[in-house]
Amino acid sequence: MKKRILLLAGGQSGEHEVSLMSARSVLAALPRDQFDVTPVVISKQGRWLSPTETQRAIESGSAPQGGDLVLHRAASAEGYDAVFPLLHGPMGEDGTIQGLLTLAGIPFVGSGVLGSAVSMDKVMTKQVLASAGIPQVAWRLAVRREWHDRPEVVRARAAELGYPLFVKPANLGSSVGISKVSRPEDLTRALDLAFHLDRRVILEAMTAHKPRELEVGILGNDAPVASPVGELRFSADFYDYETKYTEGRASMHIPAPVPTEVAERVRELALTAFRTLDCAGLARVDFFYVETTGDLFLNEVNTMPGFTTTSMYPKLFEAAGLSYSELVTRLVELALERR
Structure with missing residues (x-):
């Protein structure tokens, strides 16, 4: 039936x-x-x-x-x-x-309450993944009331990280509300925007050299598998909403042209993050790769990534030999398996 x-x-x-x-x-x-x-x-x-x-x-x-x-x-x-x-x-x-x-x-389909909630909140994601030894860029937390009552404290945290840095709402996706801040005098505008969208905000350091952006898909429940590694390329300062959803602004490269050992490390770290966060079904895990130093930093975990036929997650598994139709069928099977 x-x-x-x-x-x-x-x-x-x-x-x-x-x-x-x-x-x-x-x-x-x-x-x-x-x-x-x-x-x-x-x-x-x-x-x-x-x-x-x-x-x-x-x-x-x-x-x-x-x-x-x-x-x-x-x-x-x-x-x-x-x-x-x-x-x-x-x-x-x-x-x-x-x-x-x-x-x-x-x-x-997808992660349960715990995996979904922790992965959505950038603060909790960073804290949980740090406990598993997964490398991440330096960051600081700021809350709305603190910015209102004691702005000098928030500014001091930004100064500790150095400029330029990124300001991000803790609980939004698709790069909504994210700003790159190059100078201290631009911090107020970025924080006001982020706090308009969320009561908690992440201040995030930039890498010493502009990183490449690598992504990998995870599929499965308690025995997850990782897709080939893909790379996003774009000319904008960062992968903002306009770049993400405007045709021609970014390009996907699958598999990513990186050394084999780098790709394997990305897959290994992604699987560790998936298990550590108690994810299920699917996730797309994004990384920064600093080619000049060889450093890898986990950027974020998406438990329900974009799912059009041209989105990165389906394309990653298409490269692994799984068609779009087979992929969505497998996701329903994994949901039923968890019952």
Whole structure:
């Protein structure tokens, strides 16, 4: 018999439109002879849309305001074998929807509450991975109240790291709210932007030399496997939102043209991070590689990476011999396996 799958898309984060693009690709790829898929779009206001509104949102790439205030039948566990929560960022990739589905007793694709929440929060990710000895760039934490009451303390932390540095909201994805700060006088603007989006902010040192950006995909539960290593190349100062989602601004190179020992080290560190954070199903792990020194630094772990047919994660496993359709099928199988 066909497995009934509930595909959730949209969501309340700044990556709402990215999620809808991912949903179109997954809907087209899940084999119809194996799965009966019901999509449901969550609006930016957190409302679960009707089937008609959902279809329009997926086709148009944007969800209307409105919808049911309460979760309708499509959002319940009744009648579904698994859920594919194709939601990026806060209120979707951070353990919130995973907690709801856990309470409902229904299997779902991806990491559980712990792995999702810890991986979404950059502060917790850094602290947990440091305990496992995984190399990361130097960083400092600042909180909104502290910036308001004692700005000199936050400025002192930035000075400890040196300029230029990066300012990042702790709980957002897709480079939203990130600023490169080259001079102390530019720090206020960057912090005000980041604190407008999150009450906790990361100050992050830059590497001594401009790094190359390497990415690797992880697939599996308790016996995960790593994909070939890919590299992102772009001319911008960093991989910001505009560069990420504007065609032609960045290029993927799979496999990454790096020494074999570097690629193997990236894969090894990515698998260690995946297990340490208690991830499941899938993740994309991003690294900085400083070619002149040979240093590798883990940048971040994405537990629900972009999932269009041209996104890095599917492309990494395509290079390993797994087609897009086979990949999404395997992810549903892994969700059911965890039951």
